Amino acid sequence: MSVELYDPVANPYAPGAGTPPPALVGRDGVIDIAEIALRRLKSARASQQMLITGLRGVGKTVLLGKLAALAERIGYRVIRVEALGGDDTIHSLLRQARRIVEELDGGARVGRALRSIESVSLTVAGTGVAIERQAGRADREALSDVVTDVAAAAAEEDLGVMLALDEAQMLDGHDLRRLLAGVHRCGQDGLPLYCLLAGLPNLVGGVAKAATYAERMFTVADLGPLSPDQVVQAIVEPAEEIGVSWAAEAAEQIVDLSDGFPFFVQTWAYHTWNAAIDEPISAADVERAAPNARHALDSSFFAARIARIPASEVAYVRALASLGAGPHRSGEVAAAAGKSTSQVAAFRDRLIAEGVIYAPRYGWVEFAIPHFDRYVRRMVPGFP
Ligand SMILES: Nc1ncnc2c1ncn2[C@@H]1O[C@H](COP(=O)(O)OP(=O)(O)OP(=O)(O)O)[C@@H](O)[C@H]1O
Ligand SMILES: [Mg+2]
Structure with a gap:
């Protein structure tokens, strides 16, 4: 050769x-479910939204990108945001929402959508809103109106809207609740809005906490190996x-x-x-x-x-790694660290918030990064 x-x-x-793989395998079922939902919503039929969860590197972002491209092909405008924590996420969402609305022909609902975007913009740090525009009303709760008003404005031109949020577990809980309220209202009003959330497995709990009805709104695609x-x-x-x-x-x-x-x-x-x-x-x-x-x-x-784990939390990481792969009881991890469960609770919670570990069920923890236990045993000082 x-x-x-x-x-x-x-x-x-x-x-x-x-990075899109040369062959995207094993995801046909999820893609089919999303495509049916997108087409149903476009013809004013009810559909569930989609929640994609999975460990680091399992292919959530790639799938989100694939579904965003699919949505665009069948007549959706896509708002795609990676939640980084802080107001940047909402800033980016509003910027994209505004672009979509401004590109519409200017039907009756456009002005209303722009006003909702404006009132949330006024609550977002660093949007650079000009002083004379501050006559508008700052209202963070209007985030739910942004969702419905943008969908309504797009629907006037027979377009749908996809709201695709990656790393959604990082989204502020209040903002998540506001967004879900908007998505929920779109469902009630028959508006073509498809919400796609992707994140670590603890996102399911975060969504359930944000709104009591939220669990029923989503089909959960838990991507495994x-x-x-x-x-x-x-x-x-x-x-x-x-x-x-x-x-x-x-x-x-x-x-x-x-x-x-x-x-x-x-x-x-x-x-x-x-x-x-x-x-x-x-x-x-x-x-x-x-x-x-x-x-x-x-x-x-x-x-x-x-590198991103503070020294104070490394001891907890090391204790979890010492127990081997798979989920372990919080109590066992604390014992391996030579501490009580309450002494390590703050470290555990921070590591969950940072997306290093997650709780597969109550009282258990596991690394959110496959094979991380082996890496820690090899590389972090403190193991024989
Ligand atoms: N279905 C698939 N078949 C083959 N390769 C895939 C598949 N999905 C993803 N990949 C590859 O796996 C890698 C990780 O994908 P991706 O970044 O989407 O994961 P992720 O779940 O978003 O990870 P993270 O939680 O770190 O953001 C990429 O190199 C991608 O090309
Ligand atoms: Mg990703």
Whole structure:
């Protein structure tokens, strides 16, 4: 085989954050549900909204992007925001809402939508609202009106609106409640508004807390790891398209190494491609790639996360990691740290807020980052 086939420039794999994979596998069911919902809403039929949850690197952002593109194709305008905490999220949402409304032909509902956007803008730090415009009424509660008024203005031109919020667990609880109130009213008024929230698993609890009716508004798509067959498909299909094949054992090895987590699949496939010298790509090629793949995971995926954890919380992280993979009782983690549950409660809560851990059920905790326990055991001082 010619060496050019394994040219790194032609490498089809896409490890990254939100980078569309060459083969998006295992998500057809969720995409179908969303497409039916989008089409129903466009024809004024009721539909549930969508909540996408899953651990870090499982493919939430990629799926959100895919559904946003689908929505645009079938006549939706998309407001897409990544919640970062703070007012930036709302600022970005309002900016996009305003752009959508300004691009409409100016039906009867446009002025009203602009006024709602204006009154929320006045509550948002750093929007640079000119002094003379401050005659308007500052009203954060009008965030729910923004949702309904923008949907109503778009509907006049036979357009739908998708509100796609990534990292939604970071959204301020009051703002989440206001947005959901708007989404709820759109449902009651038959307006074509599709709300897509993506975030870590604790988002489900956050949504339920924001509004009592909210749980019933959403279909929850809890993205898990890919099945072994899906991993093989994600690896083999993109290569086949450009005339490269993988030995079955090589793809199987990545099934094992990745545990089905899409980010790990892309990382291993990417580095194996670059290191490969056999044809078809062999298990020995996967071995050849191991130092680079492991280094890439350690230095990007894991290191970035541990770097953001304050020293005071590292002891809790270390205690959880010492118990091995999977969920553990909060009490056991506290005991492993040599503390009582109440002594570590504040650390646990902060780590949940930071998206490092989550509570899969009451009284239990687990890392929100797959394979993080192994990384901590290898890299954080304090383990033999
Ligand atoms: N269904 C899939 N099939 C194959 N690869 C995928 C799939 N979904 C995502 N990926 C790959 O996995 C990686 C992570 O995807 P993405 O950034 O969407 O994850 P995420 O869940 O948003 O992670 P985070 O919680 O860190 O934001 C990307 O490299 C992407 O190409
Ligand atoms: Mg993401």
